[in-house]
Amino acid sequence: MKKAPSLAALILASVAGAWSADVIVERAPSRFEGAAFAPAAPDATMELAWDNGRYQYFTCWYSGNGVWAGNDFDVATISTNISILKYKFYTSGNWPNEGWDGVGVGFYNFVGGVPGSVIWPTSGKSHFFKPSGGILNPIWAECDVNWRCPFTKFLAAHDQIYNYLQCDPCAVDDNYVFRGHSWCYWDRWMSFKEMVGLEPYHNLMIRVVVDDTTAVAPTSLGRVKALYY
Secondary structure: OOOOOOOOOEEEEEOOOOOOOEEEEEEOOOOOOOEOOOOOOOOOEEEEOOOOOEEEEEEEEOOOOOOEEEEEEEOOOOOOOEEEEEEEEEEOOOOOOOOOOOEEEEEEEEEOOEEEEEEEOOOOOOEEEOOOOOOOOOEEEEEEEEEEEOOOEEEEEEEOOOOOOOOOOEEEEOOOOOOOOEEEEOOOEEEHHHOOOOOOOOOEOEEEEEEOOOOOOHHHHHHHHHHHO
């Protein structure tokens, strides 16, 4: 097995199956030092998430262009026409390099149990997003979307774009039980559980903030919160 550059506690792992890239991961310093809780959302919003708020690894790939990571969400109990306000992912500006590089954000429809085609941006091309400011410590990076989604089930994802070391990583939480909603794309979409070297952690820390003032009926709100949390 090859060795990754000596940055913190890096582990290099080959990816199984059709996944031909190499993934690099940095483990959280400890369960407690790695705690990563999202800030409370404003009253007018709801945050959809599958992660538990604590990261186990940061991940990135040697060849990042065209490598996507994302979570699927089903908002059928909220609305058939929901407003998506923000895309969020837990990331770090101080690993694998010192500074922000940016990612390409996109939403995909979800047909037949797998991600389909790009539905946002409507141009079919990803939206470039680069965290700003001087904060390099692990943070929830928030990309404004402000788009009314015509589908009840969708995938929220981002393209790494750049190659290692000049890239922004994405976190995997410390829950060893796979929730079954995280995905990655190289030459095909596949469950993130197929990633080798992250076992048994495979839940991506990717979230979506939606407007719950116009879309959520009081009778369905409890079911939605129970579903995602």
